[in-house]
Amino acid sequence: MSEKVLMKGNEALAEAAIMAGCRHYFGYPITPQTEVAAYMSKRLPKIEGGVFLQAESEVAAINMVMGVASTGKRVMTSSSSPGISLKSEGISYIAGCDLPALIVNVQRGGPGLGGIQPSQSDYTQATKGPGHGDFRLIVLAPASVQEMVDMTVKGFDLADKYQMPVMLLSDGTMGQMMEPVSLDISEVKTYEKPWAVTGTKGERKPNIVNSLYLKPDELEKVNFERYERYAKIEKEEALWEEYKMEDAEVCIVAFGVAARVSQNAIDRAREKGIKVGMIRPITLWPFPKEALKKASEKVNKFISVELNMGQMIDDIRLAIECKKEVLLCNRTGGMIPTVENVLSKIDEAIEGGRK
Amino acid sequence: MDTFGLNPKRITVFAGHYGSGKTNIAINYALMLSKNSDKVSIADLDIVNPYFRTKDSAKALEENGIKLISSEYANTNVDTPALPAEIYSVFEDQSRVAVIDVGGDDRGALALGRYVPFMEEEGNYEMLFVINKHRFLTGDAERTIEIMKEIESAAKLSFTGIVNNSNIGEETTAQTVLNSVSYAEEVSALSGLPIKMTTVKSSLFDELNGKIENIVPLDLYVRQSWLKEEK
Structure with missing residues (x-):
């Protein structure tokens, strides 16, 4: 090499x-x-x-x-x-x-x-x-x-x-x-x-x-x-990567730079004992529908992290046939979500789940 | 804080290959100068790079009393290669010490040309060539010298020294730096320029101090949210 x-x-x-x-x-x-x-x-x-x-x-x-x-x-x-x-x-x-x-x-x-x-x-x-x-x-x-x-x-x-x-x-x-x-x-x-x-x-x-x-x-x-x-x-040809999904109760879906930020947020949330993982689509078309559908049987909520007004979120909903709620964590216009942005959305997903 | 025996001139110019690490070195160097002087300026002459600019570190610079001279359009959506008139203050006010961060390659160095007469007249500057063995296509000494000559020709000014900033991003180890010494020495021999300093991320400083001459630690003043967090 x-x-x-x-x-x-x-x-x-x-x-x-x-x-x-x-x-x-x-x-x-x-x-x-x-x-x-x-x-x-x-x-x-x-x-x-x-x-x-x-x-x-x-x-x-x-x-x-x-x-x-x-x-x-x-x-x-x-x-x-x-x-x-x-x-x-x-x-x-x-x-x-x-x-x-x-x-x-x-x-x-x-x-x-x-x-x-x-x-x-x-x-x-x-x-x-x-x-x-x-x-x-x-x-x-x-x-x-x-x-x-x-x-x-x-x-x-x-x-x-x-x-x-x-x-x-x-x-x-x-x-x-x-x-x-x-x-x-x-x-x-x-x-x-x-x-x-x-x-x-x-x-x-x-x-x-x-x-x-x-x-x-x-x-x-x-x-x-x-x-x-x-x-x-x-x-x-669908490609995706799973991160800490084994026991996850909340599943983040993010690609590109949003996935990098999300991974840091997941590591920090895990330190507090929050069971959150990620499915990172590598192919956006074909969209990894099967992986998400499978996850929807295990997790309580999804979070779509995107640098837009919420576009992939619709594909997530379709893939999981709207079985679970999908929250949106987004920044747009050239702004990148911070680790704190993602963490607060994870908190929202967890608290919402307890109600 | 010492200045690592560098004996800085009134004006220090950092230029080099695109992505060789000039901006971060310039910021660290300005911060180092600010320990001994409350009249430090840093000028961003980069007209090439749309992202990762000196202005990203505005907070750290301001906190240390360093005057940042940067295009008001840097980090905005105005994609014009504009330079602020305020850059002239660097040459006019000789009571200040200054660091000049030049854009990458010959294209970036073009912007320096118009200030060269001031620097030559005063004769109290140094222009340092930042090199990194691990940048693709510039990893051998001969190619590095070609880039050096392209920059000198565009800037209309000759380098006075070399900064060995050889690194491989987050995967840099002490060994990475040690392995780059022979490359830096070859560039030095071919160019006839001294190796003014070897810059390393601060976490490697203790391990390397004493093994390489004039070693200077660098801190990253902008921690990007997508980089792996350090434990």
């Missing part, structure tokens, strides 16, 4: 993308993800076949991603919240064309221009599929710089495996913070891509990458088939 290095989240995910075989990056600067583009602009030109291009806009960048993806090469773009909204049309087209690509969102406060401080307020946008039409993204939510690396590699893999766009849903804190990471990437899988548009050389029929269907019954059929693939993903 090689020595660990100290990296900023944005740099780490960029380097991981290169290690995963990505040689094409298209983007447009926006705080707090600009280091991804800055890093790629320095690194990619030094690598054989590497292409870094600062597009004239986010809309252009995502369409360049679609172009490279249709040739079967690993490709990515990154942005922060407002930029992802601009990319939404292209993301829908990429999904409609069944193309693999990695899209990184280092979230900041919204709506509108919002602010540059960290946020998780694009949860709904990401998990329900940004853009028009019936489609999903696989959404990965790293909670450390190491996971920025691991999830980037995993993201490229899942994108190729299921021929669909994958989103790394990070936030400003994860992007800007520095932590030790190992860049040992055990295995980078490669996939056959017989659909790729690479030139027929007169040896085969042309491949066509397209999201336009002239007949509605054909479009319906493609959508049904795509959702069969989504059902398989929901069954097989």
Whole structure:
């Protein structure tokens, strides 16, 4: 195992993308993800076949991603919240064309221009599929710089495996913070891509990458088939981590930076003998429904800790079929919940339970 | 509190690779200076970094009578690389001692250029190059020297010394620091600059004191809520 290095989240995910075989990056600067583009602009030109291009806009960048993806090469773009909204049309087209690509969102406060401080307020946008039409993204939510690396590699893999766009849903804190990471990437899988548009050389029929269907019954059929693939993903690809759930009476659900703060709050509450644990979704879509449903048979209450006005909380309620009350502990607009915020919500859950 | 035999100049500039630890060192250094002087300024020249700014430590600085000169937009949602005019007070009022925290890499160092004539005229400054062996892609001495030259070229000023801040975040041990000595010495040999100090988190100071020359303890003045709590 090689020595660990100290990296900023944005740099780490960029380097991981290169290690995963990505040689094409298209983007447009926006705080707090600009280091991804800055890093790629320095690194990619030094690598054989590497292409870094600062597009004239986010809309252009995502369409360049679609172009490279249709040739079967690993490709990515990154942005922060407002930029992802601009990319939404292209993301829908990429999904409609069944193309693999990695899209990184280092979230900041919204709506509108919002602010540059960290946020998780694009949860709904990401998990329900940004853009028009019936489609999903696989959404990965790293909670450390190491996971920025691991999830980037995993993201490229899942994108190729299921021929669909994958989103790394990070936030400003994860992007800007520095932590030790190992860049040992055990295995980078490669996939056959017989659909790729690479030139027929007169040896085969042309491949066509397209999201336009002239007949509605054909479009319906493609959508049904795509959702069969989504059902398989929901069954097989959900990832989560449980923390001190064995005897928990209250279950915190949190991802990304909110999970880091929550873990500190859980440790402090445990010192006072309060039985609280956490389920941390690592994939936000597919959402770890089964894990939550199972927990709902044991715990009295759930707390959703989020950096938004309460978006994941609805998915929790659906997963547990509203069997238990779900409280919301949230900060928004670029503010991060404190350990004290979470502790007081835990107290509320416990006291409410005694009534 | 002593100043670890550092004999500070009137102005100390910290510059280096992005993420090498400049801001925290600058804050610690200013706090150290404030033990011997009630006229200490710290100027944040960072026009690159949106988060983790000198201003995060405003409380600790204020409590120690240190004047913080920082963009009024730092830590707000105004994402402009603006510098406050007040920075000129650092050069005009020569009765004060000052610490200047420069942004990372050559991009960050650009902001220093306009103040260089004042510093050269007065001739009472030092500019310290902060290095960390464990930063990705800069972990060998030759690459470190490349970054040093890029910064000097952008800042229009040459370094006068090195700060070895080699660490691997929360996983840093005394051994991590000891293992970085040969790297720092190589950077020193290649650049011809002295190693002015080796900075370590304060919990490692006792273990390392005496084993490395000019060792300076660092405290973290902003404890982030997502970091593991120390027991």
